Amino acid sequence: MNQDPLIQTFSAGRWLFEAGDPGDVAYLVEEGEVVIALKTGEGMTPLAVYGPGSLFGEMALIDQNPRSASALALTDCRLRVISREQILHRTEQADPLLRLFLSVLMGNLRKTLRQLEGTQGGAAQGARAPLRELLQEAADAAVRASAVGTHAVAPERRGQAPALTALDLAAVPRVQAVEAGAFKGALRALNLEQELGVAIRAGQLRLFYQPIMEISTERLAGFEALVRWVHPERGFISPGEFVPVAERSGLIVEMTRWIIGVACTELVSMRRDLLGHPSLGAHVLENLFVSVNFSSRDFLDHHLMGYVHEVLASSGLPPYSLKIEITESVLMSSPNEVREALNACRARGASVAIDDFGTGYSSLSYLQSMPADTLKIDQGFIRPMHTDERHMALVESIIHLARRLHMKTVAEGVETQEDVDSLTGLRCDYLQGYHFARPMPPSDVLAWAERRWAPPPAPQDEFLG
Ligand code: C2E
Ligand code: MG
Ligand code: MG
16 A cells, blocks of 8 residues: 555546546656546546646646546556645745736636537537647646645545546547656655655754854854754755755745754753863853854744744743854845844844855845844855965955954854964954864764863873883
8 A cells, every 4th residue: 555645546447536626736647647538418528648757737726726627547547746835835936927927827728628618519529639739738838837846635536437438538639748857856856845844743854063163262152053854764965955945845934943942952951061061161151052044934934033032931041042044145035024033033132143144145235234243254265265365355354344343253164273373363253164073963062072172081001100
């Protein structure tokens, strides 16, 4: 039996759906063939056959009308399910003009289908061909204009369908499969998206922590929390791969909530272990913080900031222990909403850092009114600092600018002692990079700090003394 709720299998002769049914999922055909047909009086007029690599059922998904035709499994088939929510997330974000075009296209397509239904009672086969072509064209355009996304629905269908003879199907066009690369890409994106939803709930995500050091005191100032996905079969998946998937699908909101909750809880215990340690306490700032990355989509969750404060209160962390990292592009995506949310956070004591500073498209004019207290200089400026003096000049200018605006600076991607020396000379405030530590699980943090500040005494040589 098939265990994956996102895959449905139908045996030959079963209805998938019938005209008038609510259309809450679309299907990508992985194996087998499906015929789309119109019921005409007592009979049925097949419109098109969908084989492996093709997509159908998307109309009702996009315009939220009932199914206008019926679908029947011609052979045993295996179908991948795409949910309405996945399409809606995307169409809601689409250009309003594109949305308008889609709705007009759908309206026209349905009107044509109704006309076709009215003329099918015994119309000549030849007369149907141009209409079919038109339908196919419109359906293809709708598929191209929409994006692919998923989710499951019980495959319960009514009994056996009337027999469709080989003769009935001889003149029916085979729908062209989606271009192989696009089909594979869509499947990969669908799989990743579905699995990520499961992963968040099944506890496959982990937070790793990368230390951020204060230059002036050489003490540990805080950590950046960086999400990791440990997939049960594929192993480690990089955030560069799945964070964009989470952003596109809207799962990011659930993920960020999870991250904030875990980061605050884990900071409480790391803080207790580090500050309470007899020889480490002096090397750790009392107001140790954790930085969490936010995406633009997070700011559409109007309850998120309220949730942040609930988490801070329930974990017992002072608000200054939380830093929110946003990139310039997040700030520019919807300046008012983002600004409002960040100001509310700062008013309650949390702080805000602009991540990857210098790489986004932002104007300097907004810097002075920016709701942030820290600039994180992108590693793309730090790494070539010693081989290209223009990068050194840029780093120096950013630090100078930040200081004049009463903002702190963090240099990202610090990999060498030479970097440390230069950034100390430039009076950067904080450093983060592989030179100090790679991101690590919270269980490794204490051992890392002990190796750095409290190495075990060297074993005594028994022949000495
Ligand atoms: P970011 O927020 O700028 O994070 C810094 C990235 O630089 C991390 O990559 C970190 O491992 C890497 N890095 C730190 N020091 C060095 C260094 O010295 N050299 C080099 N070469 N790299 C260094 P990571 O963890 O792969 O994360 C990549 C990006 O994915 C992050 O960039 C961030 O944009 C995103 N990301 C990671 N975790 C989260 C998260 O929890 N939420 C969200 N929304 N995005 C996240
Ligand atoms: Mg960051
Ligand atoms: Mg960064």
